[in-house]
Amino acid sequence: MPNTINIPTPLRPFTDKKESVEVSGGTVGELLTDLTTKYDGLRKHLYTDEGKLRNFVNVYLNDEDIRYLQKEQTPVKTGDTLSIVPSVAGGCS
């Protein structure tokens, strides 16, 4: 059964303007891989060149930050919803 990933505003141009996308997989990491396979343009904005999630990319399984679960190895079940939520950071130096 597919799961849903909620897409934040700045990434929607890569998902044909969709606010949510149906994906499949057994873990958070597999859902994200399915997402970036379907929408390749997302990959460089979600992952570093080393293949790690960027530190200003927050992923929630339902309402839980995956950093406090098992990160990308967190198992998912039918009906679970993933949300990608930006942190926005910057500064003058």
Next chain:
Amino acid sequence: MALVLSDGVGAAIRAHGVETYPNECCGALIGRDGVVTVTYALPNTTEEGPRRRFLVRPSDYREAEKRASEAGGDLLGFYHSHPDHPARPSQYDLDHAWPFFSYVIVSVHAGVSGDMTSWRLREDRSAFDSEELTHA
């Protein structure tokens, strides 16, 4: 690309930058089709020193998207101030930028607001491109 600031928006960004000086301010830009109609001031939650960094935490980001939706608009980007630094994006800004958002920067020198600029991340993340900033 160009970004239009409706009447009062530029003044609100400048006032926020002056208010938080010597710390950085930050906030959301809400509007539609490249026209910012309202700003939404947000707390700078950085733990790395607010004189040179800002952070919009995920819960505030979510609230900004919600506000934009309730206003019948879109989240067009974010603004922040550069206290005693030019209104040009830093490497840190670049490293943390999201695509398609407008990033408005206002310089605040000695408590007085100065240049205001707007930038967009290049799609390959290699640099920011300046975008024209106009005031309606």
